[in-house]
Amino acid sequence: MTIHAVCPSCAAVNRVERERAAQATCGKCKTALLPGKPVVLTEATFDRFIGKSELPVLVDFWAPWCGPCKMMAPQFDQAAAELAGEVILAKVDTQAEQSLGARSPFIRCRP
Numbered sequence: 001m002t003i004h005a006v007c008p009s010c011a012a013v014n015r016v017e018r019e020r021a022a023q024a025t026c027g028k029c030k031t032a033l034l035p036g037k038p039v040v041l042t043e044a045t046f047d048r049f050i051g052k053s054e055l056p057v058l059v060d061f062w063a064p065w066c067g068p069c070k071m072m073a074p075q076f077d078q079a080a081a082e083l084a085g086e087v088i089l090a091k092v093d094t095q096a097e098q099s100l101g102a103r104s105p106f107i108r109c110r111p
């Protein structure tokens with residue numbers, strides 16, 4: 001089975017074997033597609049990444065001034081490594097990407 005994976009670097013959509021997704025690299029820029037660490041999403045990449053990725057994407061909307069957000073970060077990084085190839089963990093800095101932060105009513109940590 002093949003799946004669509006969006007490159008975290010250049011946002012190209014790659015078709016990869018599901019079983020080998022954790023080792024796959026982008027056909028365009030050679031970046032690891034599912035690197036086992038959180039993908040940083042921005043206003044420029046968020047919609048495409050979420051819309052085209054066929055693996056589930058769990059997004060941490062965090063703020064640099066938030067203590068609990070920063071406390072959770074090491075566990076989030078660890079989960080990204082453990083779930084590599086199954087679930088994509090991504091992060092949005094709501095301080096830097098304010099329009100993304102403003103789009104969800106569920107986000108607590110936003111300016």
Ligand SMILES: [Zn+2]
Pocket residue numbers: 007008009010011012026027028029030031
């Ligand atoms: Zn790429």
